[in-house]
Every structure is written in structure tokens, then in C-alpha cells.
Amino acid sequence: MLTGGGLAVASASCRPSGGGATVDPGALPAGSVAGYSGEQLVNAALIMNAGAALGLSVRGQTIGVMTAMGESTLRVLDRGDLAGPDSRGLFQQRDNGAWGSYADRMDPTISATNFFRALQRVNGWETLSPTAAAHAVQRNADPNYYTRFWDPAGQVVAALTGVPVETLNPGGGALACSPDGGAGALPGVPLPPGAWTKPAIGPLTSVYGMRWGRPHNGIDIAPPCSSPIYAAASGTVVRAGPSSGYGNLIAVDHGGDVVTRYAHMYPGDVLTSVGQTVVAGQQIGRVGSYGDSTGCHLHFEVLRGGAFTDPLPFLTSVGVSVQ
Structure with missing residues (x-):
């Protein structure tokens, strides 16, 4: 959808309004969703509930699920990697004092809560693209690393909550939101091929x-x-x-x-x-x-x-x- 000046209208799919969604971990899909199943879906539900407890929107909750997909495939890992051998848990949080104890980092709810609290401290995180918001917390070597996990995260969240997947902006892992989702803002959805838009909003x-x-x-x-x-x-x-x-x-x-x-x-x-x-x-x-x-x-x-x-x-x- 276009408006004057070649700008796309940032729709509600970019920033879902209202509070987040809660999920019953005991009533999850029996099969696979976007390649994730069993304990992975349970962990996604716990991440969703941690976000809801902090008042995050469904989009914010989905950023958490996306990040954990990229860090651990939604599994509570008791190991790190070459870049962070002390990393642990769903979010591969380091043993540097910022993420609590070993037990905290290995606990899905506590580690997700600490991730979301760090996300909320990022200035303007709601307007960042999902991958940029995750990168601001995780500091991955590649700021676009999480983009590939946005669509599967949206599918999992939709399956767990009943929220229509279309409202989670498929394909939008690297696209930013406008602050209010209103007309005349920069796109929260892709523009048509060949379109141009403002490089920034300001005087x-x-x-x-x-x-x-x-x-x-x-x-x-x-x-x-x-x-x-x-x-x-x-x-x-x-x-x-x-x-x-x-x-x-x-x-x-x-x-x-x-x-x-x-x-x-x-x-x-x-x-x-x-x-x-x-x-x-x-x-x-x-x-x-x-x-x-x-x-x-x-x-x-x-x-x-x-x-x-x-x-x-x-x-x-x-x-x-x-x-």
C-alpha cells in the first residue's frame, strides 16, 4: 500500500497493538511448527509468557522467540561456542554477571525475562527492525543474523497463540517500524520493486x-x-x-x-x-x-x-x- 511521496504505510502488522499473548505450555501443537516441536515449543511458550509478564506486545515477544531460535534452536544448551565458551541457555547468555547465575541462564523463564529487560533498555527498540533489536541486546558479529529466524518465529507464535501470522509481517525481519504505525511513516512492510523512500524521518x-x-x-x-x-x-x-x-x-x-x-x-x-x-x-x-x-x-x-x-x-x- 502506497501513500504520497512513494512511502509505504506502516501497518498494524509492524507493531501489533495491545498487550502480549500468554500461552498454556500444556496445550501446545502435537506436531512440528516451522521445524520446531516438543521441548522447543514449550520453550517458545515460556519465552512468550515471560514477555507478556513484562507487558511486551506480540511483536516484542516474537523478537524473543526469534532470538532464541538463532542462539539455541529453542533448546536449553549447556554449552557455548568458540566466540563464547561460557555461553549457556536459550539465549546463550555469557557468564559476565549481566545475566545472573548459571541457574538463571539455564532457566527458560528467567533467561527470557533478562533478555526482554535488556531489550526494553534499548532506546527506541520498538522502531528497530527485529534483527537490529535482537543485535542490540546480543551483539552478534553479524547484525543481520537473526533475520532468517523472523518468519519461523512468526509461524511458531501464530501456532501457539492463534494470532494470524499475517499480522506478524512475514518477510519483515530486517524491516523497521514507524513509531506509531501511522500513515506517512517509513515502511514496516516491503515496498514494491523499484520504489524509493526517505532515508530518515526528521527535519x-x-x-x-x-x-x-x-x-x-x-x-x-x-x-x-x-x-x-x-x-x-x-x-x-x-x-x-x-x-x-x-x-x-x-x-x-x-x-x-x-x-x-x-x-x-x-x-x-x-x-x-x-x-x-x-x-x-x-x-x-x-x-x-x-x-x-x-x-x-x-x-x-x-x-x-x-x-x-x-x-x-x-x-x-x-x-x-x-x-
């Missing part, structure tokens, strides 16, 4: 051209610190990391000699990697003030044929208004 604070005696090769959009940065269109990430005055820089090649660039993320707020394919509206970073910057903002550039071009008329030509 336009600086335009393309000469500034302070030197070229300013992009525009500045200034949402609050840590707000989502979105891929303006589908493409392939060709750069993602440190870049002198840019602080950190992401570049996305959209084909047809068009590249967009996104700057000033803090270390750890680059939520994509070189070679990743992204879609319009997918969160790829968080707004920061790193590098040559005097306050939190997104510096956004467009290159055509390798040369800088004014992003405002370019975005207007593809149906997007930043102002």
Missing part, C-alpha cells in the same frame, strides 16, 4: 551546495540520535564502515549508475555489511554524530555515474519528498 537541516567555503555533497536530515536510517531503494551494499570525516559510511549501489551514501553512524550502529542485498525501507543503521559532525543527523548523498548530484531534485524525480 531537513542542510542542503546540497557550497557551505562554509567548501562543497557540501549531500543533504542533512536530523532525527533524534539513534533513530533508524533506511535504505532509500533496493540495492547492494558496497561499503559499510569507517571513513574519515564521514565517521562511518554506508554506500548502496542501486544499479543504473546510481549509488546512495549514508554517514555519521557511531561504531556499532552500522547495521549492514558489504555484499548484503537490501530493500527500500530496510533499516541499515542508526543516526549518530560521528566524524566531522556537530550533532546527530544523517548526511545523505546521491551519486550518478560516480559524480555527486543534489539529492533533493533526484528524490523528487522518483516520487519522494524529504521536506
Whole structure:
């Protein structure tokens, strides 16, 4: 569904309203759901109930199930891995004092409760994509690692609760939500192929051209610190990391000699990697003030044929208004 300026309306599927759902662990599906069965479904139910006890929405609960799928296949593991040999339990929580005792980490309800409490401390987690929200807690080496588990998590949650799976935004593991799910926000659902959208939601604070005696090769959009940065269109990430005055820089090649660039993320707020394919509206970073910057903002550039071009008329030509 599209609205003016080529933006998708973030539907209720992005942030289900109301409280979470509780599950009776003794009344679970007898067979397999998305490849998970038996004790795995019991653990998913316990994760759901821990989230409900803290007042999380079904979407928040599903992020917990997704994370445990990625960390332990929904099994209480009494072992770690090379990256964390002391990791234990459903969420592979480390023995660093942050996650309680060994018994706490091995207890499905307590470990899930501690995961959700950490998630609630993440600024703006409700607007992050599910994989970015999980990564903010777990700090996996790959911020997009959990994306692949979003759809099976949604299927499991739907089977346990009766919530229609369509309301859990299938395919949306890497897509961010708007704060209110209302019209005119960035997409919580994928945009059609070839569509463009705003790279961030906030006031336009600086335009393309000469500034302070030197070229300013992009525009500045200034949402609050840590707000989502979105891929303006589908493409392939060709750069993602440190870049002198840019602080950190992401570049996305959209084909047809068009590249967009996104700057000033803090270390750890680059939520994509070189070679990743992204879609319009997918969160790829968080707004920061790193590098040559005097306050939190997104510096956004467009290159055509390798040369800088004014992003405002370019975005207007593809149906997007930043102002």
C-alpha cells in the first residue's frame, strides 16, 4: 500500500497493538511448527509468557522467540561456542554477571525475562527492525543474523497463540517500524520493486551546495540520535564502515549508475555489511554524530555515474519528498 511521496504505510502488522499473548505450555501443537516441536515449543511458550509478564506486545515477544531460535534452536544448551565458551541457555547468555547465575541462564523463564529487560533498555527498540533489536541486546558479529529466524518465529507464535501470522509481517525481519504505525511513516512492510523512500524521518537541516567555503555533497536530515536510517531503494551494499570525516559510511549501489551514501553512524550502529542485498525501507543503521559532525543527523548523498548530484531534485524525480 502506497501513500504520497512513494512511502509505504506502516501497518498494524509492524507493531501489533495491545498487550502480549500468554500461552498454556500444556496445550501446545502435537506436531512440528516451522521445524520446531516438543521441548522447543514449550520453550517458545515460556519465552512468550515471560514477555507478556513484562507487558511486551506480540511483536516484542516474537523478537524473543526469534532470538532464541538463532542462539539455541529453542533448546536449553549447556554449552557455548568458540566466540563464547561460557555461553549457556536459550539465549546463550555469557557468564559476565549481566545475566545472573548459571541457574538463571539455564532457566527458560528467567533467561527470557533478562533478555526482554535488556531489550526494553534499548532506546527506541520498538522502531528497530527485529534483527537490529535482537543485535542490540546480543551483539552478534553479524547484525543481520537473526533475520532468517523472523518468519519461523512468526509461524511458531501464530501456532501457539492463534494470532494470524499475517499480522506478524512475514518477510519483515530486517524491516523497521514507524513509531506509531501511522500513515506517512517509513515502511514496516516491503515496498514494491523499484520504489524509493526517505532515508530518515526528521527535519531537513542542510542542503546540497557550497557551505562554509567548501562543497557540501549531500543533504542533512536530523532525527533524534539513534533513530533508524533506511535504505532509500533496493540495492547492494558496497561499503559499510569507517571513513574519515564521514565517521562511518554506508554506500548502496542501486544499479543504473546510481549509488546512495549514508554517514555519521557511531561504531556499532552500522547495521549492514558489504555484499548484503537490501530493500527500500530496510533499516541499515542508526543516526549518530560521528566524524566531522556537530550533532546527530544523517548526511545523505546521491551519486550518478560516480559524480555527486543534489539529492533533493533526484528524490523528487522518483516520487519522494524529504521536506
